[in-house]
Amino acid sequence: MALSFRICSSPLICRATLSNGDNSRNYHAIDAAFIRRAADLAEMSAGLTSPHPNFGCVIATSSGKVAGEGYLYAQGTKPAEALAVEAAGEFSRGSTAYLNMEPGDCHGDHTAVSALVQAGIDRVVVGIRHPLQHLRGSAIRELRSQGIEVNVIGEDFESKVLEDARKSCLLVNAPLIHRACSRVPFSVLKYAMTLDGKIAASSGHAAWISSKLSRTRVFELRGGSDAVIVGGNTVRQDDPRLTARHGQGHTPTRIVMTQSLDLPEKANLWDVSEVSTIVVTQRGARKSFQKYLASKGVEVVEFDMLNPREVMEYFHLRGYLSILWECGGTLAASAISSSVIHKVVAFVAPKIIGGSKAPSPVGDLGMVEMTQALNLIDVCYEQVGPDMLVSGYLQPIPDLLPVIPSEDATVEIDPSVDPFEPSIIFFYKTWDLYGSFSNFSPHPIRMPCGGENDDYMTWSSVEHYYQANKFVGVENPMAHDCVEKIRTARSPEEAALIGRSTLRQKPELVRNDWEDVKIEVMYKALKCKFSTYPHLKSILLSTVGSVLVEASPHDLFWGGGREGEGLNYLGRLLMQLRSEYLGESSVSAENTSSA
Numbered sequence: 001m002a003l004s005f006r007i008c009s010s011p012l013i014c015r016a017t018l019s020n021g022d023n024s025r026n027y028h029a030i031d032a033a034f035i036r037r038a039a040d041l042a043e044m045s046a047g048l049t050s051p052h053p054n055f056g057c058v059i060a061t062s063s064g065k066v067a068g069e070g071y072l073y074a075q076g077t078k079p080a081e082a083l084a085v086e087a088a089g090e091f092s093r094g095s096t097a098y099l100n101m102e103p104g105d106c107h108g109d110h111t112a113v114s115a116l117v118q119a120g121i122d123r124v125v126v127g128i129r130h131p132l133q134h135l136r137g138s139a140i141r142e143l144r145s146q147g148i149e150v151n152v153i154g155e156d157f158e159s160k161v162l163e164d165a166r167k168s169c170l171l172v173n174a175p176l177i178h179r180a181c182s183r184v185p186f187s188v189l190k191y192a193m194t195l196d197g198k199i200a201a202s203s204g205h206a207a208w209i210s211s212k213l214s215r216t217r218v219f220e221l222r223g224g225s226d227a228v229i230v231g232g233n234t235v236r237q238d239d240p241r242l243t244a245r246h247g248q249g250h251t252p253t254r255i256v257m258t259q260s261l262d263l264p265e266k267a268n269l270w271d272v273s274e275v276s277t278i279v280v281t282q283r284g285a286r287k288s289f290q291k292y293l294a295s296k297g298v299e300v301v302e303f304d305m306l307n308p309r310e311v312m313e314y315f316h317l318r319g320y321l322s323i324l325w326e327c328g329g330t331l332a333a334s335a336i337s338s339s340v341i342h343k344v345v346a347f348v349a350p351k352i353i354g355g356s357k358a359p360s361p362v363g364d365l366g367m368v369e370m371t372q373a374l375n376l377i378d379v380c381y382e383q384v385g386p387d388m389l390v391s392g393y394l395q396p397i398p399d400l401l402p403v404i405p406s407e408d409a410t411v412e413i414d415p416s417v418d419p420f421e422p423s424i425i426f427f428y429k430t431w432d433l434y435g436s437f438s439n440f441s442p443h444p445i446r447m448p449c450g451g452e453n454d455d456y457m458t459w460s461s462v463e464h465y466y467q468a469n470k471f472v473g474v475e476n477p478m479a480h481d482c483v484e485k486i487r488t489a490r491s492p493e494e495a496a497l498i499g500r501s502t503l504r505q506k507p508e509l510v511r512n513d514w515e516d517v518k519i520e521v522m523y524k525a526l527k528c529k530f531s532t533y534p535h536l537k538s539i540l541l542s543t544v545g546s547v548l549v550e551a552s553p554h555d556l557f558w559g560g561g562r563e564g565e566g567l568n569y570l571g572r573l574l575m576q577l578r579s580e581y582l583g584e585s586s587v588s589a590e591n592t593s594s595a
């Protein structure tokens with residue numbers, strides 16, 4: 001029984017129909033189709049939300065019509081569920097909401113859950129529970145406590161068709177699921193090769209093997225990844241840019257892995273005006289070149305043991321969820337041997353270049369018999385222009401069902417929270433347990449713009465306010481524009497990107513006193529945030545006795561650094577605020593008792 005979607009432009013956009021005309025009996029097939037649609041919608045935010053989960057929601061009426069759809073554009077923007085019920089309007093009442101993943105209410109505001117409850121949704125079907133342990137189960141519990149029937153695929157009902165739909169939910173958030181189950185980001189090895197298995201001519205020349213259409217697909221892959229990584233030799237040979245040039249969305253960080261640091265002085269990757277580059281190298285390698293790179297704005301990170309696993313563990317801690325490997329065969333072999341590659345995407349062009357010394361996509365893996373070959377699973381074949389795109393998984397997407405208990409989890413299965421000393425509370429990414437302490441948490445604040453403009457304005461997050469303040473009060477129309485662009489940025493990540501890149505590219509737009517006032521700016525914004533949201537103040541007060549550390553391994557000013565070498569100013573300001581609140585509450589307690 002084939003299932004299809006008709007797309008039309010009215011609010012009742014599409015309708016799941018069963019091609020044999022049986023429109024009512026096969027509930028599983030209908031549920032599965034809508035769940036797959038929710039996963040497809042979630043896919044639309046890949047790259048935009050990073051490093052946050054991808055969420056999609058479909059509202060379907062009891063007659064199987066789609067009344068509304070939504071996907072999360074970026075963290076801090078309206079949840080998919082709220083957008084979908086808004087689109088469905090009155091049709092929401094009595095309808096079913098299909099969610100690819102349980103909403104993660106990181107900050108206690110229950111927006112997604114409230115939207116469904118208030119819209120009068122009768123039933124919610126969930127593809128997978130939230131992969132992060134501290135968020136898992138709470139939205140489902142909350143919905144059930146409000147009298148809504150909630151069905152989780154694989155727990156409350158199962159069948160082959162539902163299992164397939166559930167798989168699409170696992171795939172659309174594979175990077176986040178990996179975060180919950182392993183300590184490395186989800187990595188995809190991508191390459192373009194000729195029909196005779198070469199990734200370059202014997203001279204090293206490789207531009208181009210695949211067609212323009214295939215290369216546009218590569219830009220899309222880049223746009224959906226947090227970072228792209230190459231080895232030193234690819235930089236020397238190709239001088240790549242590694243940007244996403246398909247005209248929309250996000251551009252990943254570029255990472256170069258080099259032991260020797262024997263890299264050219266002039267390279268496209270050293271131009272960080274559009275996007276940043278991080279060079280990871282062996283500790284002590286070419287110190288003078290490290291300084292040169294730093295002067296260009298390229299970050300250099302040294303490793304005692306430079307190998308793909310250590311590097312991936314480091315980027316995992318830094319909050320990266322997905323990495324695209326676009327290296328040559330030498331580094332690819334090392335990455336596969338270290339078991340950090342999860343998926344392979346190969347563009348095969350109908351060309352033959354020959355050459356016994358021409359490089360191939362994967363170097364030596366030490367295998368001697370064909371029986372040792374690594375077999376890909378869930379392989380897909382697709383024609384892209386003249387090329388064939390073959391993709392598949394080297395390691396299965398972890399199946400969370402055995403890992404995620406269906407009821408409240410007590411098992412320690414979420415290694416994303418490190419077993420730090422209990423007296424220290426680390427926070428960093430907004431979806432972590434104390435994620436609401438992050439500047440990126442989606443808590444709008446009302447503050448004056450600063451400078452001569454005393455008007456109160458709404459800033460979508462502390463990060464928006466902080467970044468904009470770099471350019472406040474500067475007599476230059478471009479500085480004014482920049483403040484406005486940051487204020488209206490659709491996510492804290494976008495605000496940070498504009499603020500940081502403008503500071504690098506146009507330092508003349510930055511206010512002269514920025515270094516002197518930035519701590520004060522941050523403090524005022526934090527005070528406003530914690531005073532505006534009482535539940536955040538309670539969380540802050542609940543940490544009394546613990547040291548607060550922003551676990552950013554790379555920001556040595558606001559964060560604690562990789563080995564505690566950072567100044568941790570964000571943690572310090574939060575502790576200062578906490579003690580001020582404690583002081584206030586003890587004074588008011590004294591006043592009450594003496595009254």
Ligand SMILES: NC(=O)C1=CN([C@@H]2O[C@H](COP(=O)(O)OP(=O)(O)OC[C@H]3O[C@@H](n4cnc5c(N)ncnc54)[C@H](OP(=O)(O)O)[C@@H]3O)[C@@H](O)[C@H]2O)C=CC1
Nearest residue numbers: 191192206231232233234258259260327328329330331334
């Ligand atoms: N068609 C395609 O899709 C692609 C083609 N190419 C082509 O491939 C060729 C380059 O291939 P290749 O030499 O394999 O390049 P790689 O991108 O694999 O670079 C290899 C380099 O990576 C660095 N490295 C750092 N750590 C490690 C480690 N643990 N293991 C292995 N390498 C490490 C070293 O740099 P260092 O020497 O600086 O210390 C090493 O020399 C070029 O001709 C290029 O055009 C490249 C990418 C994709």
Ligand SMILES: Nc1c(N[C@@H]2O[C@H](COP(=O)(O)O)[C@@H](O)[C@H]2O)[nH]c(=O)[nH]c1=O
Nearest residue numbers: 192206208209210238240241242243326
């Ligand atoms: N030659 C080759 C690829 N090569 C990869 O693309 C990089 C160049 O990217 P950019 O500078 O951004 O255009 C190069 O260094 C290598 O990693 N990719 C492909 O899809 N098809 C191709 O034929």
